[in-house]
Amino acid sequence: MPICLITGANRGIGLELARAYARAGTTVIATARRPADATALAALAAEHPSLTVLPLDVADAASIAALAAAIQGRPVDLLIANAGVIGPRGGIDDPANTAALWAEVMAVNVTGVYLTVRAVLPGLRAAKAAKVAILSSRMASSKVASGSSYLYRASKAAAANIGANLAVEMKPAGIAVGIYHPGWVKTDMGGAGADIAPAASAAGLVQRFTHLSLATTGVFEDYAGASIAF
Numbered sequence: 001m002p003i004c005l006i007t008g009a010n011r012g013i014g015l016e017l018a019r020a021y022a023r024a025g026t027t028v029i030a031t032a033r034r035p036a037d038a039t040a041l042a043a044l045a046a047e048h049p050s051l052t053v054l055p056l057d058v059a060d061a062a063s064i065a066a067l068a069a070a071i072q073g074r075p076v077d078l079l080i081a082n083a084g085v086i087g088p089r090g091g092i093d094d095p096a097n098t099a100a101l102w103a104e105v106m107a108v109n110v111t112g113v114y115l116t117v118r119a120v121l122p123g124l125r126a127a128k129a130a131k132v133a134i135l136s137s138r139m140a141s142s143k144v145a146s147g148s149s150y151l152y153r154a155s156k157a158a159a160a161n162i163g164a165n166l167a168v169e170m171k172p173a174g175i176a177v178g179i180y181h182p183g184w185v186k187t188d189m190g191g192a193g194a195d196i197a198p199a200a201s202a203a204g205l206v207q208r209f210t211h212l213s214l215a216t217t218g219v220f221e222d223y224a225g226a227s228i229a230f
């Protein structure tokens with residue numbers, strides 16, 4: 001039975017990915033910063049006993065170490081680095097773009113991705129043909145730069161860069177790595193005016209993750225399979 005580990009699975013796209021994999025019969029390790037508050041995830045776990053909820057704050061090294069200890073010895077076939085924050089959306093003069101917020105957004109969207117992958121690496125190595133999916137964004141692409149949301153764009157570009165390097169480094173170990181834009185999705189982050197529902201994004205992403213292989217490792221694409229330039 002394949003095992004899928006998802007970060008930030010208590011709401012939004014992460015929750016819908018957890019639902020899709022649980023319904024498909026995959027063993028899911030769904031992480032949340034505060035499992036006690038993750039009521040939708042608890043309901044999903046009650047419906048699907050193959051889904052386990054574990055605590056994980058990707059900006060907290062001790063929390064990452066605790067996750068690594070909790071899953072020690074278990075193979076992980078698919079790691080989905082989904083947890084993310086958007087930060088202030090303004091331009092260069094936006095007073096909200098403080099050094100403290102830069103550090104916070106980078107800690108979650110960049111360092112959080114790196115440290116989570118590293119912590120789960122023993123599990124990925126123990127699985128056959130393991131995969132890592134990094135949720136970046138089309139906004140990471142320098143080809144669609146429009147001047148705004150500096151913290152988010154820069155952090156998601158860095159996350160995509162981590163994915164590209166990881167793909168090269170992990171290929172000899174048989175681990176494929178993909179970088180994804182989930183679409184503009186109606187979540188707390190995407191807002192009510194976004195293009196698609198979280199379930200539609202998750203359905204597309206699941207297909208893309210299935211398609212990911214060592215032949216396509218390093219891919220940067222959206223939930224429908226359209227290629228994105230770094």
Ligand SMILES: NC(=O)c1ccc[n+]([C@@H]2O[C@H](COP(=O)([O-])OP(=O)(O)OC[C@H]3O[C@@H](n4cnc5c(N)ncnc54)[C@H](OP(=O)(O)O)[C@@H]3O)[C@@H](O)[C@H]2O)c1
Pocket residue numbers: 007008009010011012013014032033034056057058059060081082083084085108135136137138181182183184185186187188189190191194
């Ligand atoms: N929605 C879009 O249109 C869109 C577009 C492009 C890319 N994306 C990317 O897709 C991913 C999911 O986005 P979404 O729309 O589902 O966002 P969302 O609704 O805002 O949910 C974000 C998730 O990340 C978690 N999270 C935030 N900080 C965390 C931390 N320090 N440690 C662990 N988990 C943390 C949140 O947990 P809490 O509930 O505890 O805060 C929540 O589960 C993100 O990486 C995002 O950048 C989204």
